[in-house]
Amino acid sequence: MRKIIRLFKVLFTIVRYRLDKVLLSQTKYKFILWFFPWHYFVWTKLPRAQRIRLTLETLGPIFIKFGQTLSTRPDLLPDDVADELTKLQDSCPPFETQKAIKIVEKSLKGKLTDFFIKFDEHPLASASIAQVHSATTINGDDVVVKVVRPNIEKAIKLDVSLLYFLAKLIGLHPDGKRLNPKAVIKEFEGIIHNELNMLFEAANASKLRENFKNSELLYVPEVNWELTTREVLVIERVYGTPINKIEKLKEKNIDLKKLSSQGVEIFFTQVFKHNFFHADMHPGNIFVSDSGQYIALDFGIMGSLSNQDLQYLAKNFLAFFNRDYKIVSEVHLESGWIPSHIDPIEFETAIRSVCEPIFNKPLKDISFGKVLMNLFKEAQKFDIQVQPQLFLLDKTLLNIEGLGRQLNDDLDLWQTAKPVLEDIFKKRKKDEFKTQLKELKQLPKLTLEVLEVLKTPKQQHNQELKEIKNQLQKNNQQQKVFATIVFFAMLLFFIKEMIL
Numbered sequence: 001m002r003k004i005i006r007l008f009k010v011l012f013t014i015v016r017y018r019l020d021k022v023l024l025s026q027t028k029y030k031f032i033l034w035f036f037p038w039h040y041f042v043w044t045k046l047p048r049a050q051r052i053r054l055t056l057e058t059l060g061p062i063f064i065k066f067g068q069t070l071s072t073r074p075d076l077l078p079d080d081v082a083d084e085l086t087k088l089q090d091s092c093p094p095f096e097t098q099k100a101i102k103i104v105e106k107s108l109k110g111k112l113t114d115f116f117i118k119f120d121e122h123p124l125a126s127a128s129i130a131q132v133h134s135a136t137t138i139n140g141d142d143v144v145v146k147v148v149r150p151n152i153e154k155a156i157k158l159d160v161s162l163l164y165f166l167a168k169l170i171g172l173h174p175d176g177k178r179l180n181p182k183a184v185i186k187e188f189e190g191i192i193h194n195e196l197n198m199l200f201e202a203a204n205a206s207k208l209r210e211n212f213k214n215s216e217l218l219y220v221p222e223v224n225w226e227l228t229t230r231e232v233l234v235i236e237r238v239y240g241t242p243i244n245k246i247e248k249l250k251e252k253n254i255d256l257k258k259l260s261s262q263g264v265e266i267f268f269t270q271v272f273k274h275n276f277f278h279a280d281m282h283p284g285n286i287f288v289s290d291s292g293q294y295i296a297l298d299f300g301i302m303g304s305l306s307n308q309d310l311q312y313l314a315k316n317f318l319a320f321f322n323r324d325y326k327i328v329s330e331v332h333l334e335s336g337w338i339p340s341h342i343d344p345i346e347f348e349t350a351i352r353s354v355c356e357p358i359f360n361k362p363l364k365d366i367s368f369g370k371v372l373m374n375l376f377k378e379a380q381k382f383d384i385q386v387q388p389q390l391f392l393l394d395k396t397l398l399n400i401e402g403l404g405r406q407l408n409d410d411l412d413l414w415q416t417a418k419p420v421l422e423d424i425f426k427k428r429k430k431d432e433f434k435t436q437l438k439e440l441k442q443l444p445k446l447t448l449e450v451l452e453v454l455k456t457p458k459q460q461h462n463q464e465l466k467e468i469k470n471q472l473q474k475n476n477q478q479q480k481v482f483a484t485i486v487f488f489a490m491l492l493f494f495i496k497e498m499i500l
Helices: 002-016 019-024 030-035 048-059 061-071 079-085 097-108 152-170 181-196 198-211 246-251 256-274 307-322 325-335 344-359 368-381 388-407 413-440 442-455 458-473 477-499
Strands: 116-119 130-137 142-148 232-236 286-288 294-296
Touching (some): 002 152, 048 079, 061 079, 061 152, 061 181, 097 142, 097 232, 142 198, 152 181, 246 256, 256 294, 256 307, 256 388, 256 413, 307 388, 368 388
Antiparallel strands (some): 130 142
16 A cells, blocks of 8 residues: 555656656657646646656655766766756755664663763754764764665665656657666666665775875774764764865965865776775765865765776776877777777768867866766667766766866866876886786796696696696786686697697
């Protein structure tokens, strides 16, 4: 019964904002609209994108969270809808403090006073998944306590099942196949269930803190692991000025130009050095201390890339900075992502159409986040599947660029990023060279193993050769090529000798 009532509310809200027309008007089922009485009345003249946002807001926190997740995938949405969904605010009316206290006590297996000498009854913030209270531990540490909403798992299960129902309706739309709504909802389901587990967020915060433990660029609050459980996250309370409060930062004599450059440095360090980046860096999650140091908050959404994606990204950045669209095209060709039926020259022409208009502008006037997004969209026209993590990263880059230029109108991303990237790549090449030298030492051993294989009975050859092959495959690409050539050359030589 509860599901039927909820479904009725969802359908009513869709009709209220006339999204039924958006869904059906371009399908073969559009005639159904003629039988709806409301079809003949104009209820709203609001733009389509605004109606979608209002629908999600009306349907509550889970749908808002879904809209926020969609906003990180502009590859799936028209520009107007993607932009509008970024306005969604994940805030909800707070639930009763006594319920929060009961959850804390049940989770920690004790009375509240066993763990805290102070627990503020008025929440600092209340969102779709959890509510945050300030507190002081019995050790005198100021902390914030993040408590998962009561019965939220049931609400998520219900609303996600309805989202799958809506996915079937969206599948009727001409763009349904391209949007692949079921896959998008499945991805969202995984994200939101991870956010329900405070241990995941605690682990993210701890890893990011470890990455920047000796850095003056970014401060990450410390997790209190003794008081953290699946339902409760207890983390150090930090104080600072929100990054978008420009006047307050000026009053505190914070160097805004330095701050903007450091923000870019933090981003590139996270991506290319640590390969672990904060993927929700909007102004509400970034504070600045009185000394001018960045402070990160909220670690529910983090990202990382495969080595292939990192190479793709790094080469694209260098090509942008050198204004060489041909290399941008070659990067896509080398990646192996382009289907065999695609004409490389046609693809290069498409890439040129994206890059040439921007290369006439000064570097400081170019949004590399927008250029990357345009490249992703162009690639998808050629059936190239860009990984969701790359879109997540690009969303983060757009946030960083926006904040950086808000702090400093003349921010030149290239001048700021170039020395950071060069330093990171030098260290990476040095590490790779050390690894190659280490792996080269294994080559004599592998050669001896080949000799032993040739002496063993024929039935054992396949298994032992397979083991050697697996060992070789663990080497990096350059070493693998070298070692494989030597290996097979020696193998052929010994076989020839045995035959002769």
